[in-house]
Amino acid sequence: MSELILKASALTVRTADRVLLYDASFRAESGRVFGIIGPSGGGKSTLLRCINRLNDLVPGLRVSGDIRLRGECIRTNDVNALRARIGMLFQQPVIFPTSIGENVLFGAKRLRSLTRSEASAVTESALREAALWDEIKDRLRQPATVLSVGQQQRLCLARALAVQPEVLLMDEPTSALDPRSTAAIEELILRLKTSHTILIVTHNIAQARRITDTLACVSIRDGVGQIVEQGEREQLLTSPQTPELCEYLHASDIHTGFTDE
Amino acid sequence: MRKARDLIFGTIAAVCAMAALAVLCGLVFVIARRGWPAMNVSFFTEQIRLVGASGGILWNLVGTVILLATAFLACTPFAIALALLERVWLRSHPARRWLRIALYTANGLPSIVFGIFGFIVFVQWCGWGKSWLAGGLVLAMSMLPTVTIVLIERIAAVPARYVEAAAGLGLRESQIVWAVLMRQSWGGLITGSLLGLARAAGETAPIMFTATIFAGATFPRAIAESPVLTLPYHIFILAQDSFDPAVGSKLWGTALVLLGLVFSLSLAALPSRLRIHEESNV
Ligand SMILES: Nc1ncnc2c1ncn2[C@@H]1O[C@H](COP(=O)(O)OP(=O)(O)OP(=O)(O)O)[C@@H](O)[C@H]1O
Ligand SMILES: [Mg+2]
Numbered sequence: 001m002s003e004l005i006l007k008a009s010a011l012t013v014r015t016a017d018r019v020l021l022y023d024a025s026f027r028a029e030s031g032r033v034f035g036i037i038g039p040s041g042g043g044k045s046t047l048l049r050c051i052n053r054l055n056d057l058v059p060g061l062r063v064s065g066d067i068r069l070r071g072e073c074i075r076t077n078d079v080n081a082l083r084a085r086i087g088m089l090f091q092q093p094v095i096f097p098t099s100i101g102e103n104v105l106f107g108a109k110r111l112r113s114l115t116r117s118e119a120s121a122v123t124e125s126a127l128r129e130a131a132l133w134d135e136i137k138d139r140l141r142q143p144a145t146v147l148s149v150g151q152q153q154r155l156c157l158a159r160a161l162a163v164q165p166e167v168l169l170m171d172e173p174t175s176a177l178d179p180r181s182t183a184a185i186e187e188l189i190l191r192l193k194t195s196h197t198i199l200i201v202t203h204n205i206a207q208a209r210r211i212t213d214t215l216a217c218v219s220i221r222d223g224v225g226q227i228v229e230q231g232e233r234e235q236l237l238t239s240p241q242t243p244e245l246c247e248y249l250h251a252s253d254i255h256t257g258f259t260d261e
Numbered sequence: 262m263r264k265a266r267d268l269i270f271g272t273i274a275a276v277c278a279m280a281a282l283a284v285l286c287g288l289v290f291v292i293a294r295r296g297w298p299a300m301n302v303s304f305f306t307e308q309i310r311l312v313g314a315s316g317g318i319l320w321n322l323v324g325t326v327i328l329l330a331t332a333f334l335a336c337t338p339f340a341i342a343l344a345l346l347e348r349v350w351l352r353s354h355p356a357r358r359w360l361r362i363a364l365y366t367a368n369g370l371p372s373i374v375f376g377i378f379g380f381i382v383f384v385q386w387c388g389w390g391k392s393w394l395a396g397g398l399v400l401a402m403s404m405l406p407t408v409t410i411v412l413i414e415r416i417a418a419v420p421a422r423y424v425e426a427a428a429g430l431g432l433r434e435s436q437i438v439w440a441v442l443m444r445q446s447w448g449g450l451i452t453g454s455l456l457g458l459a460r461a462a463g464e465t466a467p468i469m470f471t472a473t474i475f476a477g478a479t480f481p482r483a484i485a486e487s488p489v490l491t492l493p494y495h496i497f498i499l500a501q502d503s504f505d506p507a508v509g510s511k512l513w514g515t516a517l518v519l520l521g522l523v524f525s526l527s528l529a530a531l532p533s534r535l536r537i538h539e540e541s542n543v
Contacts, residue, residue: 054425059353084431094426097445107430110440156426163430 002029005197006051006167011065013046013055020046022224024065026216028167033189034199035212035233039248042218043225044201048169051199052086053079069167084111087160089170093152100147101140103155108162122162130158131188150181157188168192170200174207186211205252209237219244292516299514309476309490315507318515320479324393324489325522327481328472329458331397336405336457340450341443343405344412349438364413368406375403376467384471391488393481396472403467404457408450415449416442448533455530459523465493492519 006028013021021043028034036044046055053074055061067074074082084107096103104123108114114122123140127133132154136147144155153173160168170189174182189198189211202208208215215237216230221244228244229236240246303317310316343360351357379399383389419442427437473494481487492515499512 052429054429057425057428080431080433082431083429086429088426088429090422090426092422094422096423096426096441106427106440107432110432110436111430160430 002031004028005030006067006069006199008050008067009065011047011050011063011067013043013050014062014064015060019224020061021050021218022226024218024227026227026230028197028199028214030197031194032197032213033193033211034197035208035215036199036201036218037203037205037208037215037248038218038228038244039220039251040203041225042220044218045171046225047218047227048088048171048199048201051167051169052083052088054083054088084163085165086167086169087157087163087165089153089156089160089168089173091172092176093149093156095144095147095152095155098144099141100136100144100155103144104140104158104162106159108159111163126158126162129161129188129192130154131184132158148181150177150184153177153181153185154188157185161192165196167197167199170198172201172203175203182207203252205237205249208233217242217245217248219248289520292513292520295510295513296515296517299510300517304514305518308479309495311507315511318490318492318495318511318518321490321492321495321515322518323480324473324478324491325462325493325519327393327489328396328400328468328491329462331394332400332404332461333454333458335398335401336408336454337450339401339405340408340412340453343409344416345438345442347409347413348416348442349434364406364409368410370403370406371466372403372464373466375399376469376471378402379467379471389484390486391470391472391474392484393472393487393489394484396468396489396491399467399471400461400464403464404454404461407457407460408453411453411456412446412449415446415452419445452530452533455526459526459530462523462526463493463519465497469494469497492522 004027008027009025011021011024012019024047026034036047038044049055050063050065051067051074053063055063056079069082069085096106098106101123104126105114105119108122108126109119124133124137127136132151135151139146144152147155153176157173174185177185186207189200192198200212202212212233214230215233216227217236217240218225219228220226221228229240229242236245237249240249305317305322306319307317308319309321343364347357347360347364351360376399379395379402383395383398384391387395389395423441423445424437427441432440468491472488473491474488475494475498476490478488478490481489495515496512496519499508499515502508
């Protein structure tokens with residue numbers, strides 16, 4: 001029973017002198033992980049950052065097209081309320097220079113007023129959801145920078161979850177992590193997808209195979225970034241239809257053939 | 262050929278650096294040696310007597326500290342407001358350019374210009390006469406551009422990823438300003454203020470006709486007609502008739518105290534300045 005949560009149509013992103021992403025349309029459904037793959041510089045991050053309107057912060061980027069979150073146009077709504085409904089993880093974990101506990105509550109305590117006991121309840125449940133509670137429950141006052149990069153990324157996830165978003169955007173969340181931390185994040189994604197709609201950019205085909213349900217390949221065609229192909233994950237990975245996706249999968253095969261496994 | 266040229270330029274640079282350092286050390290040495298005999302407890306606890314030939318500089322020290330504290334308190338909110346105006350609120354507004362130009366121009370203005378402004382506005386127009394508040398505000402104005410520019414640079418150095426992460430959580434712009442930008446920039450405000458205060462501490466011209474007199478003032482109890490004694494003005498007056506050897510030793514002593522004050526302000530700013538350089542090297 002999956003429900004249509006996010007629907008983008010004719011999404012185009014331009015700078016003053018070039019088109020970064022052209023005419024992208026896709027649908028993301030609840031309970032399913034929407035994966036975005038494609039060569040570097042294709043426009044995957046640009047696409048993802050349209051959804052929570054983070055591109056609005058970049059001077060010179062113009063976004064057109066229509067994105068609907070549960071049927072409501074994201075342009076007409078209050079941008080901060082929108083971003084609170086959409087959590088985001090970046091390639092490098094972004095840790096604020098403060099304590100672990102403060103990091104978890106960084107958004108939550110500013111978006112709604114929390115009493116002391118509510119604050120600790122939110123902290124605990126967010127850290128549990130991010131599978132970090134047992135490791136750091138005694139160290140909430142320590143500076144967050146002492147954590148390993150893998151723990152930091154899960155801390156970022158906890159910080160996003162504490163705001164109780166419906167959608168999670170992840171931009172290559174594991175590419176800076178070691179295999180064990182990567183496995184931990186992947187496991188979390190599989191767990192969280194029952195309650196959240198997840199869109200994830202990944203460079204790792206094996207990872208896409210493990211965790212995504214739907215895939216879109218963003219690549220350069222005619223000099224601009226586009227969604228060249230999208231559909232069910234298995235279908236895309238086993239019988240790619242477009243030369244761009246074939247080439248990308250082929251290149252990754254060769255690449256992983258030498259490094260992985 | 263190139264090697265020889267490098268060697269020559271290197272030597273010239275080294276000689277210049279040594280010369281500058283030697284002048285600085287010589288200056289400190291002379292002031293310290295001449296001023297040292299005046300140093301004792303009563304120099305700091307007594308008030309001036311016999312037109313500076315006897316007694317101490319208690320109220321001069323207090324007066325300078327009052328002016329500096331006033332300047333710091335008055336300068337801080339304006340520096341924050343201007344820096345945020347430049348960095349955040351006027352981000353895509355043509356007025357931002359003008360603000361920058363105004364700041365850099367004001368940074369180069371001679372302090373006496375601020376003094377004249379303060380004289381016209383506070384001393385005459387507000388009718389305060391010579392007042393510690395007029396002097397403090399004049400010094401605040403003269404250090405405002407420096408403090409604002411240092412703060413702007415510090416805010417600009419906050420990596421965009423923090424702003425994006427905070428915005429991604431749904432924080433309002435004002436929350437991002439305080440929780441991210443300012444939170445990571447207080448050091449810049451302190452550094453800028455210390456540098457500005459170190460310079461303001463020695464300013465004589467702008468406070469001469471707005472705030473300070475030579476003798477007969479203690480702790481100010483009002484705003485109007487409440488001047489203070491100050492270290493630089495004390496030096497200025499004593500230096501004009503320093504033929505009396507007794508005055509001479511007090512003069513050098515006062516100079517040594519002022520030097521110590523300025524050095525400690527600059528030194529206090531040092532750790533935070535070094536940290537910026539380390540961060541930008543990462
Ligand atoms: N603010 C910007 N101004 C101009 N060009 C930009 C801007 N942001 C991104 N680009 C360009 O848009 C293109 C797509 O960038 P994007 O970061 O979306 O690619 P990506 O698919 O995420 O790549 P990667 O896999 O390396 O992360 C790139 O050519 C990039 O140079
Ligand atoms: Mg990217």
